Amino acid sequence: MSQSPVPTFSDPASPWVLVLLPVYNGQRFLTQQVESILNQSGVSTHLLCRDDGSGDGSPGLLHELRLRWPERITVVEDDLGNLGASGNFSCLMRQALDLEPNGLGRANYIALSDQDDVWHHDKLLIGLGAIQSLEHARPGAPALVHSDLRVIEEDGREIAPSMARYQGLRPDLSSLSAQLLSNTLTGCTSLMNRALLEKALPVPPEAIMHDWWLSLVASALGSRIYLDQSLIDYRQHATNAIGAKARDKPVAFKTIMHRLFDDRHGEIFRLNARQARGFLVRFGGELTARQRLTTWLASQLSLPFPPLQRLIYRVLRRL
Secondary structure (H helix, E strand, C coil), X not given: CCCCCCCCCCCCCCCEEEEEEEECCCHHHHHHHHHHHHCCCCCEEEEEXXXXXXXXXXXXXXXXXXXXXXXXXXXXXXXXXXXXXXXXXXXXXHHHCCCCHHHCCCCCEEEECCCCCEECCCHHHHHHHHHHHHHHHCCCCCEEEEEEEEEXXXXXCEEECCHHHHHCCCCCCCCHHHHHHCCCCCHHHCEEEHHHHHHHCCCCCCCCCHHHHHHHHHHHHCEEEEEEEEEEEEECCCCCCCCCCCCCCCCCCCCHHHHHCXXXXXXXXXXXXXXXXXXXXXXXXXXXXXXXXHHHHHHHHHCCCHHHHHHHHHHHHHC
């Protein structure tokens, strides 16, 4: 369903947010998402988009949307080809640091967006209030705000009013140790300040995902806050890159030895360890002694002995 007509770009002196929208085969829901972003209440927005080699009509639709709102939408055109979801976001984040749309100057606030959701009209207004309170408490420091989501079907019918409760997640966990083990940030809900983007870029190859890396940087070197309210309708359909799944049932082990040497989490532990090592190399000199120890401990999750991996995991859970 189309929303009310999108207003023209508002007063340059008012708060504005640069929204990064990567596109890949997103023609079906793209217009509705773009309209929900441009129709934000009380906040001006500018969209920075890049198509990642779509095989559907997304490139043409992006061109049409840019012609429809030339002052509100910038489309990156390059010959880099398909970079994948994380690579596409990373490319847009690099471009975001230098973009100055319509003489507004460089963006102080940047939000990440998926191509197939619908933003509630007050998403950014609420997020800006929260992030500015973080900046007031710690001037100049990286800051990040994220929120819950409402899970919906393709046609907009509600699946769950809260993705966090639907999946049994704890997105309120913000410590460095929590982030080293699991990404508690749903990237498409995130609003960050320029200081976080400048600190986090470039996203290194050791990062599991771009939003996970942002989450680590904010937890270790800045501040962050989780808003326990759904500010996005998170659409589920057959081509979701990740999607929301109901909480898994616990695994029933046949024997004690089976439990002891279970390696179900071995691959993610190895990825956790690789990411922790990359984080330690990049930011070790800026971390506190406790943070360096915590990050080093996470880097040992790749040790090839499942009982030791799980011991390290349990220690990190308590830090």
